[in-house]
Amino acid sequence: MNDNTVSHSRRAFLKRSITASGFTLSLSLLPGTQAQAMFAGGASDSGFTPNVFIHFANNGEVEITCHRSEMGQQVRTSIPQVIIEELGADWQYVTINQATGNAKYGDQNTDGSRSIRRNFKRLRETGAMAALMLCTAAAKGWQVDPGECYTEAHHVVHKPSGRRVPFADVIAVAATLALPETQDVKLKARQNWNQIGKAVPSIDIKDMTNGSAVYGQDVVLDDMCFAVIQRPPVLFGKVKSSNQAEVKKMAGVVDVINLPEASAPALFNPLGGIAVLASNTWLAWQAVNALNTEWDNGTNASYNSEAYQQTLLEEAGKPGEVVRKLGDFNQARERASNVIDASYYAPHLAQAPMEPPAATARVTADSAEIWACVQSPQSAQQQVANALQIPLEAVTINVTLLGGGFGRKAKPDFVVEAALLAKAAGRPVKVIWRREDDIKHGYYHTVSAQRLSATLDDDNNVTGWYHKTVFPPISSTFNSSANKPSDGELDLGLIDTPFAVPNLQLERGEADAHVRIGWLRSVANVYHAFATQSFVAELAHQTNTDHKTFLLDLIGPDRHIDFAKSNAKYSNYGDDISDYPVDTARLKQVVETVTKMADWNNQAQQGRFLGLAVHRSFLSYAAAVIEVNINERGEWTIPNAYMALDAGTVVNPDHVKAQCEGGLIYGISCAIGQITALNGEVTQSNFHNYLVARMPQTPVKIDVEIIQSDALPGGVGEPPTPPAAGALANALFAATGQRFRNLPIPLNVKTA
């Protein structure tokens, strides 16, 4: 935003400031400095910075700092939107500053669908506090009560007299005021909102449509060289021998550098291997191809996905450790007139953002400056400081745009690689991850198996529900001995099972990790929702009941789930359960809404094949209906999809709609992709063998309805993903009679 547009609007603004209505008109008779003197307690050269998010230049222009990373969710628009609401600023005079990594902003780890829900109140207060200071400054000049003033359109307005003064003219005085007491800061009433709830277009859309937007892969520094790295094919493998000296002689090669060997636990450390630094990406890449390396693969070479799938499914079939219990499921099983069991399996996935990881580093003896596409700049700062053994404050992390993140870029191993190489090379280095590096050396979405059982009485009422989940946990990345789902993962769609059954038993089992396990958009919710929502559809089918009716009955009466009653701890995405209860009325409402949108009740007459799924995650409620067609070759397509989302209060409905569309499609990708290992090495390498949804696998049309709600804001980026795989599997069952319990779902169901 530092282009001509801004300087043009700056001039326009200055002109307007001295020719605008009432107040400024009278002052315009005076020279500029005298005009301001009426308010001034002394001119400030540096402007006015009431807090870390807002800076006023002396001409009244506002710079708003976005402390969260932009990866497609338009947070660089929605955060300013919330501040501007209370500040009464005009977008025309606002520029956005992307924060570096710095603890002064509070949490910057952009994951967990929490940028808005965790910052909403705080950002409103930030804007309101600055507005109050401007009002107080204006009120001094007018000698009126600040309580009679408010801000709008970049002016302070005195309500009784209608007098107006532009922000520019009160900055100098405001800068001299003490910060207001929290209790004096008043937030706007909801009915007066004109920014929150408005579909403000993305502030980056112009740059994103002309090629000028800068991502991590795009950073250019003077005297920079380009690094491509050959990493051990098996996790914690080591270089036995290689031909580094020979490769170093190749044209364009600047240096060949061995990275430190990696060992368990993986943490956010680089994986080791051999880096080639060259004068461009292509030369570095060619030289890496010329490396003839012999590896010591170590113990993870035992990892074979085909065998491991059986191991996991067997473990899921055994009694496990009970993590939530209500009534007596075993007794219900003995007394049942019918018991239905099923097992589900979901493979590893790679986040595979369109932009593979990249980081550029400039390192001196006592400092480091980084430019990188990171979701968690403070974590990157910490890792670089540790790796270079310099103080945290000596590390600057500049956050570029992220060409997608989906959890991958919250792990800053690639940033540490750049820092180490820049230090070793004594000049700036850009580390480029190739797609092959991204697919073969990731922090993978875990592989999972689940066993579900339901007991039914003579009237087909569900009397008992059993669900065991087994997967190598994310915690194994940080603690090598961790081999059970952590509480945090169980809370993503298992512990919060919302069904009204008298006998409930939820369990976990053990599974060892052999690759780095990380988080991917909506994390454990993906496979938990897939299994649960598939199983509900199976129960409905086996009891000859309409799926929607069966699902709503199973969710049962309107209520808030009482975890204490079943002796369960539930972390509720880190937020208070009284602020954000697990509310079955809201869960049912999205089911009712989405099925109405899809004309669910008339699908049979219409000859349509629909699949339904619903899931609460990140404090929001999302339901999806997917419609499939099967063509003559046996390939499925999706003519229509529908999603209803209740995320409480939403800041930008168009961006929320985009997240629903994209999140659902990401969930379809989760249903068709798979990462497997053979002798410890990941088999897939690029988009020809790691399948992700292309246009033909995605809905021709997606209808989205955002439930109008005054509730506190919930998450948005992740909740649309979990219902997708279940809805797709259920639609395919409707169309073909085939039940897909093991992911991935093939693109051609005739050959399945």
Next chain:
Amino acid sequence: MKVIINEQEFDYQGDPDMPLLWFIRDDLKMTGTKYSCGMALCGACTVHIDGEPTRSCQLPMNAITGKSVTTIEGLSKDDSHPVQEAWREHNVPQCGYCQSGQMMQAAALVDKQQTLTDDDIESHMAGNICRCGTYPRIRAAVKTAAQKVVVK
């Protein structure tokens, strides 16, 4: 070797096998054309060679002599190609990384053909991946862009 990119002539002395993508990105420092797969599997690096959409990550420098290359930076002088306008009208981009390639691919279609079915769009755009899932908006924007071409 002389090459023409966005109507500007450049002299290239490097490896004739180097893909055009790296000349554009690393040598010319025009970073609007993106790297994502390097195997012509995703379309993020799409440019026009004499008006035809082409994956620059698999196109060696020696294949472009005597041809005219257009990148996203050269698609229009003032961001006014109908595809760029339609992309903004429909708020297509999320992360934006694949969108240069998506727009270059789409521009080659709407410049030639303005009556488009969903199938036409799907078969033309199937080689371009978007992990954010902007496909429904791309479909809509391509239709709008085609109409804008007619008007222009």
